[in-house]
Amino acid sequence: MDHAETLGYIHNVKWQGRKPGLERTRELLEGLGNPEERLRFVHVAGTNGKGSTAACISSVLKKAGYTTGLYTSPHLVSVNERMQVNGVCITDDELVCITEEIRPIADVMKDSPTEFELITAIAMVFFRYKRCDIVVLEVGMGGRLDSTNIIATPDAAVITAIGYDHVSELGPEISDIAGEKAGIIKNGGDVVIYGGVPEADAVFEHVSALRGASLYRADFSRISNQEFSLDGSRFCFEPYGEISLPLVGSFQPWNAAVAITALEVLRKKGYKISDRDIVSGLAAVRWPGRFEILGRKPVFILDGAHNPQGVEAAAGSLRRLFGGQKIVFIIGVMADKDVDTMLECIAPIAEEFIGVRPDYYRAMDTEKLSEKLSAYGKPVSTYDTVKDGVIAAIKRAGESGIICALGSLYFSGEIRAAYIDATSHFVFKKAGV
Secondary structure, three states, X not given: OOHHHHHHHHOOOOOOOOOOOOHHHHHHHHHOOOHHHHOOXXXXXXXXXXXXXXXXXXXXXXXXXXXXXXXXXXXXOOHHHHEEEOOEEOOHHHHHHHHHHHHHHHHOOOOOOOHHHHHHHHHHHHHHHOOOOEEEEEOOOOOOOOHHHHXXXXXXXXXXXXXXXXXXXXXXXXXXXXXXHHHHOXXXXXXXXXXXXXXXXXXXXXXXXXXXXXXXXXOHHHEEEEEXXXXXXXXXXXXXXXXXXXXOOOOHHXXXXXXXXXXXXXXXXXXXXXXXXXXHHHHOOOOOOOOEEEEEOOEEEEOOOOOHHHHHHHHHXXXXXHOOOOEXXXXXXXXXXXXXXXXXXXXXXXXXXXXXXXXXXXXOOHHHHHHHHHHHOOOEEEEOOHHHHHXXXXXXXXXXXXXXXXXXXXXXXXXXXXXXXXXXXXXXHHOOO
């Protein structure tokens, strides 16, 4: 297979309609000699902040000298982004080679693996080939039945902020969702939680006690002297002093606190992680597509918030950064999301809404999105392509305005590409080209 054929093979099978479970992943990895059994892990689940938290942990471990794998989802542009070692994505050739190794095993399975299960298996083989000392492994959805949960007890299980998302798969109540996330808690393990939601915390406490796991909560009282700007955040964290975090968003110090707590657990297990590693590792973290500043004239923010809690956090960050200035929002969402609650969070700070349809089969069509946007009394326009929506937003905002594109990680790559095209167009137009 060439690279295009490899991607076609990987993306051929979707997860909808498939029975959840670990059996397919387990069978696939057994056929590959169980590469995951020769790896060590930090396993990260949660509703919001798990990608940022995983990126923080990975960056510090890399700074400490460990060969560090990072597995995340979804990707923004290329599936290669989902698996990295020391910040370098799997190459096209490596992806082709490993997929060719896996395909004969997958093709003879009676119950063929899903796309995510295939990618998880590819990642495990890749991390083993690269001889990773440790892998920071982000859960795709839930935890208990997520294909990443085929690993044995990790060196740390981390559960970030909990809220409502994927309720049709995980359950309608916070306790149901927490129960699925708690599936990554293993016998005798160490668990770090964000905490703060009593109903969820009670579940984590109960499961940890049942499995003899030690439970740690991030202590946010260790955070002080917070400052925020378009360049990121600065804050003090006991006992490390000042932390510079190049992740924009007023919620990011809390994600960093969870990451630091997990790193402190790893130190107790014998990992050599100095205070300087923590400070310099956090200063070097990169996590695109999450409250990312793409431009400044106008300010153009790309955020992957896709559930009410994530959108509420984004709205809080916008208020903190810009006060009462109104925002031009580009909205693209999946049809199965709680769109009404998401829009309620941002409507008070919206100048106008621009609706687009991401190029993804689950995306909400612009007609239905327009109906929902129109309920808030703000100007609404819709576009069938993300590129047209981005061009319209830049025109509306002008150089002194603020644009925020949010609603789904699945259109982040489209937004980025459209922004580059649109700004190039405006630069050439000003130059008279």
